Amino acid sequence: xxxxxxxxxxxxxxxxxxxxxxxxxxxxxxxxxxxxxxxxxxxxxxxxxxxxxxxxxxxxxxxxxxxxxxxxxxxxxxxxxxxxxxxxxxxxxxxxxxxxxxxxxxxxxxxxxxxxxxxxxxxxxxxxxxxxxxxxxxxxxxxxxxxxxxxxxxxxxxxxxxxxxxxxxxxxxxxxxxxxxxxxxxxxxxxxxxxxxxxxxxxxxxxxxxxxxxxxxxxxxxxxxxxxxxxxxxxxxxxxxxxxxxxxxxxxxxxxxxxxxxxxxxxxxxxxxxxxxxxxxxxxxxxxxxxxxxxxxxxxxxxxxxxxxxxxxxxxxxxxxxxxxxxxxxxxxxxxxxxxxxxxxxxxxxxxxxxxxxxxxxxxxxxxxxxxxxxxxxxxxxxxxxxxxxxxxxxxxxxxxxxxxxxxxxxxxxxxxxxxxxxxxxxxxxxxxx
Amino acid sequence: xxxxxxxxxxxxxxxxxxxxxxxxxxxxxxxxxxxxxxxxxxxxxxxxxxxxxxxxxxxxxxxxxxxxxxxxxxxxxxxxxxxxxxxxxxxxxxxxxxxxxxxxxxxxxxxxxxxxxxxxxxxxxxxxxxxxxxxxxxxxxxxxxxxxxxxxxxxxxxxxxxxxxxxxxxxxxxxxxxxxxxxxxxxxxxxxxxxxxxxxxxxxxxxxxxxxxxxxxxxxxxxxxxxxxxxxxxxxxxxxxxxxxxxxxxxxxxxxxxxxxxxxxxxxxxxxxxxxxxxxxxxxxx
Numbered sequence: 001x002x003x004x005x006x007x008x009x010x011x012x013x014x015x016x017x018x019x020x021x022x023x024x025x026x027x028x029x030x031x032x033x034x035x036x037x038x039x040x041x042x043x044x045x046x047x048x049x050x051x052x053x054x055x056x057x058x059x060x061x062x063x064x065x066x067x068x069x070x071x072x073x074x075x076x077x078x079x080x081x082x083x084x085x086x087x088x089x090x091x092x093x094x095x096x097x098x099x100x101x102x103x104x105x106x107x108x109x110x111x112x113x114x115x116x117x118x119x120x121x122x123x124x125x126x127x128x129x130x131x132x133x134x135x136x137x138x139x140x141x142x143x144x145x146x147x148x149x150x151x152x153x154x155x156x157x158x159x160x161x162x163x164x165x166x167x168x169x170x171x172x173x174x175x176x177x178x179x180x181x182x183x184x185x186x187x188x189x190x191x192x193x194x195x196x197x198x199x200x201x202x203x204x205x206x207x208x209x210x211x212x213x214x215x216x217x218x219x220x221x222x223x224x225x226x227x228x229x230x231x232x233x234x235x236x237x238x239x240x241x242x243x244x245x246x247x248x249x250x251x252x253x254x255x256x257x258x259x260x261x262x263x264x265x266x267x268x269x270x271x272x273x274x275x276x277x278x279x280x281x282x283x284x285x286x287x288x289x290x291x292x293x294x295x296x297x298x299x300x301x302x303x304x305x306x307x308x309x310x311x312x313x314x315x316x317x318x319x320x321x322x323x324x325x326x327x328x329x330x331x332x333x334x335x336x337x338x339x340x341x342x343x344x345x346x347x348x349x350x351x352x353x354x355x356x357x358x359x360x361x362x363x364x365x366x367x368x369x370x371x372x373x374x375x376x377x378x379x380x381x382x383x384x385x386x387x388x389x390x391x392x393x394x395x396x397x398x399x400x401x402x403x404x405x406x407x408x409x410x411x412x413x414x415x416x417x418x419x420x421x422x423x424x425x426x427x428x429x430x431x432x433x434x
Numbered sequence: 435x436x437x438x439x440x441x442x443x444x445x446x447x448x449x450x451x452x453x454x455x456x457x458x459x460x461x462x463x464x465x466x467x468x469x470x471x472x473x474x475x476x477x478x479x480x481x482x483x484x485x486x487x488x489x490x491x492x493x494x495x496x497x498x499x500x501x502x503x504x505x506x507x508x509x510x511x512x513x514x515x516x517x518x519x520x521x522x523x524x525x526x527x528x529x530x531x532x533x534x535x536x537x538x539x540x541x542x543x544x545x546x547x548x549x550x551x552x553x554x555x556x557x558x559x560x561x562x563x564x565x566x567x568x569x570x571x572x573x574x575x576x577x578x579x580x581x582x583x584x585x586x587x588x589x590x591x592x593x594x595x596x597x598x599x600x601x602x603x604x605x606x607x608x609x610x611x612x613x614x615x616x617x618x619x620x621x622x623x624x625x626x627x628x629x630x631x632x633x634x635x636x637x638x639x640x641x642x643x644x645x646x647x648x649x650x651x652x653x654x655x656x657x658x659x660x661x662x663x664x665x666x667x668x669x670x671x672x673x674x675x676x677x678x679x680x681x682x683x684x685x686x687x688x689x690x691x692x693x694x695x696x697x698x699x700x701x702x703x704x705x706x707x708x709x710x711x712x713x714x715x716x717x718x719x720x
């Protein structure tokens with residue numbers, strides 16, 4: 001025992017001295033910039049692009065991956081407080097955290113960069129993607145108006161359909177209306193294929209589906225009026241939104257267990273042809289390709305119920321990078337991000353990672369399915385760019401209410417009433433706070 | 435000739451039935467523990483396509499290449515050595531510091547003894563995520579962020595409280611006669627700790643070693659937070675490279691998990707006798 005401990009002591013002193021040697025950090029090279037990201041599927045491509053950039057400019061871009069995203073967020077927050085942020089990074093937290101990072105001086109204002117040369121850079125990128133990084137005058141976060149981040153790619157969430165299964169059920173084209181969709185689901189059921197799968201175990205995805213139809217049935221103004229407390233959730237339009245979930249259950253359209261299904265599992269179901277429709281985002285193109293490269297599918301907007309208002313889908317910026325305001329290499333970091341979002345690099349990223357590019361010019365070189373996703377970018381909206389958001393407590397009640405309808409525990413009317421009760425309580429609390 | 439009736443020994447039947455049920459129960463518990471490990475190894479030997487379709491227990495074609503891909507493509511060689519280095523350094527550090535501290539808390543008299551001991555015990559109540567930001571700020575201030583030493587010191591700190599508590603409980607129950615004898619032979623405090631207390635505390639030290647080895651080997655969050663250079667990263671941080679937000683390379687991920695599980699299984703198999711002894715040592719100490 002004593003011999004073992006003596007050996008360990010000698011070895012440890014050697015190792016600790018090794019540790020001490022490794023603690024002297026080299027001084028930062030002015031031609032080296034550091035980028036922290038969380039995207040495991042894009043790490044290889046980023047490194048390839050960084051190598052190209054070094055050849056072109058002599059600037060060495062160190063790409064450092066920290067996954068998963070939760071852990072990345074913790075690292076960024078802790079590093080901000082320790083003032084050791086890299087030159088380029090992403091803020092994955094809420095818009096409020098993003099705003100706080102700006103207010104405390106961790107993020108550079110890129111407005112002037114975007115406006116240079118008659119707004120050349122700004123015009124190249126999708127407006128909806130830039131909006132997620134933009135703070136308008138009079139924003140509720142007290143952030144000086146401007147653009148503070150660069151979208152690397154864009155994303156949106158739509159309805160996907162399996163061409164082969166639809167053909168098997170006797171349809172050559174996807175549904176254009178909600179009623180047609182229900183009809184198709186019935187026909188699919190007759191041949192033993194479930195209709196729709198989605199990862200509604202992740203509540204935000206069910207919220208997103210309901211939100212699409214809320215915009216379609218009552219229009220954006222009325223939805224926002226509800227969030228402001230001017231329209232009750234018991235309004236007939238809201239009950240109609242909740243009724244959609246009841247229709248899907250009554251028509252046996254949904255895949256079994258959809259209410260607890262994580263999106264990764266729902267993606268497997270659609271990729272392995274266990275469902276004819278999926279409600280999923282543009283990121284899924286890469287997932288389906290990996291699981292079933294032969295899958296034949298197309299993309300449509302969720303079939304509309306009403307013609308009165310357009311169908312609005314959730315979407316906008318996918319991944320964003322920001323530049324550290326305290327970086328001594330700020331200009332070099334901006335130049336690299338500018339280069340990364342130019343047409344050629346965006347086309348390469350889209351080809352390698354099968355994500356929608358944020359540069360509009362790069363759309364010409366993407367796959368057909370991605371092109372179908374891109375066609376609806378103008379229809380996108382997102383809670384982060386809405387002038388008013390629903391309180392988290394009401395949203396929780398709302399999404400849980402949707403789940404209750406799917407499992408047949410409550411009727412749309414009951415759910416509407418319960419949400420309204422919570423909404424009123426929240427409004428009272430807000431009043432008292434004021 | 436009529437067969438002679440063999441008398442039934444009811445006690446034996448009862449005992450056999452009892453053992454049968456106990457064994458069935460233990461076998462099912464063992465199966466539930468082993469099955470996830472088996473499923474991990476089985477999944478590591480499949481392809482990206484078959485892993486979603488093939489539900490059989492044994493894959494038809496074994497893809498050993500996944501292990502090579504995990505080791506080389508995932509840079510597991512570096513991560514593996516780093517994890518070994520961190521685990522060894524931290525565990526040795528914890529054993530030395532905690533045994534010295536525990537011996538002092540148990541045997542020496544000094545002002546504030548109880549206060550300091552309860553401070554150590556109270557430190558166990560602080561959840562690790564609560565100390566993330568102060569740790570990173572502190573490590574940065576003393577220039578140890580993104581260094582091996584910084585991570586080792588933090589991990590030693592994480593494991594100290596539990597180990598001190600465990601060893602102090604052991605030393606408290608140890609009879610003082612042997613120490614008195616050593617003192618008569620001319621041993622000082624350090625020599626008594628080294629020659630008497632430590633050898634006797636072998637079962638408790640084994641428990642400290644295995645618990646802390648597991649803790650350091652499987653630690654992920656602090657490594658991801660404090661370390662930045664890829665060359666300093668641990669095996670657990672490397673595993674996440676196969677798992678994206680939307681996509682995971684499951685067979686290679688499973689191969690990586692298998693590689694990561696092997697050393698800790700070996701340590702456990704080697705030390706299981708000591709662990710059981712250590713956990714029940716309170717009654718037989720000395």
